[in-house]
Amino acid sequence: MESHRTRQAVVFPSLFLLSAAGLAVEVALVRLFSFLFVQSYVYIVISLSVSGIGFGAVLMHYLGRRRGVQMLRVAPLLPVLGTVTLFAVNSFGSALVPSLVATFVIYLAFGMAQVHIFRDVQFPVSQLYAADLGGAATGSLTVFLLLNTFSAPTTILVVSAMIGVAVLGSLIATGDNPRWLAFVAVGVFLIATAGAFIAAEDRMRPTENWQKEMTVMLEEPGAQILETRWSAFGRVDVVTTANPTFRTMFIDGGAGTKIIRMPGGQVTRDIAETLLYQYMGGLPTLAIDRDRRNAAAVVGSGGGIDVVTLLIAGFRSIDAIEINPDFIDLVRGQEDYAGPIYGGNDQVTIHNAEGRAFLRNTDQRYDLILMSLPIIKSVRNFGNHALTENYLFTREAFAEYRAALAEDGMVVVVAHYRNEVLRLLVNALRSFESDGVSPQEAAYRIVLIGDQRNPTLVLKNQAFSPRELEVLAAIIETIPTVADGSYVPGVSNPNAAGTFSGMVALAGGRGAIDDIVAAADEDISAVTDESPFFYQLVPGIPREIQIVGIAVILLLLVLLTLFLLDTRRGAGAHGWDRTATARFLAFALIGVGFISVEIAILQRFIVFWQHQTLALAIVLAAILAAGGLGSLLASRIDRASTLAAAVAVGVAAMIAGAWGIAPLLRVTEGSTAVVKVLLTAGVSSLFFLPLGMVFPTLLTRTAPERYPWMIGINSVTTLAGSVLALVVAMSGGYRFVMIAGATSYAVLIVLLLTTRVIPDSPAVRS
Secondary structure, X not given: OHHHHHHHHHHHHHHHHHHHHHHHHHHHHHHHHHHHOOHHHHHHHHHHHHOHHHHHHHHHHHHHHHHHHHHHOOHHHHHHHHHHHHHHHHOOOOOHHHHHHHHHHHHXXXXXXXXXXXXXXXXXXXHHHHHHHHHHHHHHHHHHHHHOOOOHHHHHHHHHHHHHHHHHHHHHHOOOOOOHHHHHHHHHHHHHHHHHHHHOHHXXXXXXXXXXXXXXXXXXXXXXXXXXXXXXXXXXXEEEOOOOOXXXXXXXXXXXXXXXXXXXXXXXXXXXXXXXXXXXXXXXXXXXXXXXXXXXXXXXOOOOHHHHHHHHHOOOEEEEEOOOHHHHHHHHOOHHHHOOOOOOOOOEEEEOOOHHHHHHHXXXXXXXXXXXXXXXXXXXXXXXXXXXXXXOOOHHHHHHHHHOEEEEEEEEEEOOOHHHHHHHHHHHHHHHHHOOOOHHHHHOOEEEEOOOOOOEEEEEOOOOOHHHHHHHHHHHHHOHHHHOOOEOOOOOOOOOOOOOHHHHHHHOOOOOHHHHHHHXXXXXXXXXXXXXXXXXXXXXXXXXXXXXXXXXXXHHHHHHHHHHHHHHHHHHHHOOOHHHHHHHHHHHHHHHHHHHHHHHHHHHHHHHHOOHHHHHHHHHHHHHHHHHHHHHHHHHOOOHHHHHHHHHHHHHHHHHHHHHHHHHHHHHOOOOHHHHHHHHHHHHHHXXXXXXXXXXXXXXXXXXXXXXXXXXXXXXXXHHHHHHHHHHHHHOOHHHHHHHHHHHHHHHHHHHHHOOOOOOOOOOOO
């Protein structure tokens, strides 16, 4: 009895810690890799690394009990060893393949320990699975706090060490203790080595191959990093060059935003003229009458260049909206250089908020809403759950911006290059169309300035006045870089056969929005909140998803082949073990279904919480906690029909939620934080409380020697489900991702009712 209590005191905390650290290290790795690599490669590395969990599970099967324990005696050191390797190889320039191998090793140890606990520790599976999900829920919140306290490398080291401790705990729970002295000695050495690399973390930066803006700038004579700060948003660097006029802040090595030299709150005449007459964010303001330069909003104010521009232009009141608190703090910390731009200036009010949500919920009406390159293209999401969605420029977003305008106000959006401004144009046109404004009418409410570097979209809720058009046309004619690639309705259009010829046709009543889309050499079709992939301009499935998808298919084929051979060998003369095969398929369906619903729910709540990183932490914690509660209730299920009924409740919720969650969240998004948390928990429970019952119920009815197969296939199909979810979201929207999850569980119900995945005999382990 005492031995049982001792093991119980070790195993549940170990599994809890393992899952918490496993999710935390994934999020922290995303933050580090978003800085070291370009966005598409982050997705590939993280996705393939996480597949190490499945490899670890199957490896434990082939090693057997005795050799598996021997391997586990080394495994506590593998996470920190992988971390040391990761830091070492990237200290000589960001290295993609070695980083993949290093992180794969971390997850290999995770998968081995997870299987060891479920298979070799004789405790109820429902309680173990609850501890597993509860730990992951805690990890999703904890890593948010860790990243806002420490750097990503430090966080990775801390949580990797936690995985090692959890692996060690899995050994103690079964009485298979390692050699303590050797373990501690090597562990301390590895942690110290990793700490040395962290102390010199400035060596870890993107190589020239990735052509990130910061890397390019640092190649200039005299360029250097003045300050670095890590948070859950990513890494922010302030870089100075030989040019004293400005400093540049970067997030994850890209998306540079300028801090203008303005000691005492004053700029030189040259800077003022440059910002007003050459900077694309300032040019459109010249068309606004001076007596209408009252209230303005800057979305993504960053280093403050747009705020300075609007102050020079004479706007009396400016709301500067910036979601990243590090940007705000760093600019405030450079007041001697930048002046009191984010504090001490009565004309400027800084808001640490998400721009779209702020404008949607404010009562202020603006004469100008300015968004100048406000979006970064590094990964903003957890792990392999998604690519870079962008809710700032959807069709629905444009409707909200237009609603926040004063009677004669303007929205100005500065893009990166031609096809981006064309996609902005199409979204704006579709937004007008949704409000009953014909494309021909809308064509007189839009101006496009330039079609090369930083092209700009300007729109109003009504047609531009003759004076506004005259001023804009005069500006365009005097600037050689935009004169031959702009569109001003009703004014001479030198590019009638060029980039914006479709707009000329629309204004003349001769064309359609679809013609503009068809004429582009990339996909510039409108994006919506259902499928907000604004920056996925390449037609078809993105290359990174294809790479991961092919890898996942190969993994699934290998895993299925090995399982069938193993099952055949174990069945002997009796042929295939159909029940084991059906159960294998059931765990595959759980992997695809659970992650599909999880991703769909996460995306619904991003706009609701008005903060993508915080939303993901809170919602994922609610999802996993609800699943853990469902796991505890699973011990009461003793029939296939009972489990099928519980799953059916979840499927019904998915079908209703596919269409019903978004309207519910729109109505309640103005609620207090407490109400939002309760609503998040309630909605998550509708789906994941019944779904949390499935995994432990089926695993309990499985022979322990087959646990590695079931856990392995569940891990790999979870990765497959995330790939499928992206493909479905890009082609049809997140509503259909939810339906894909419902379909997986509907097939599972059929399996439950037509096969013996849950036998009538007592459970293998209660």
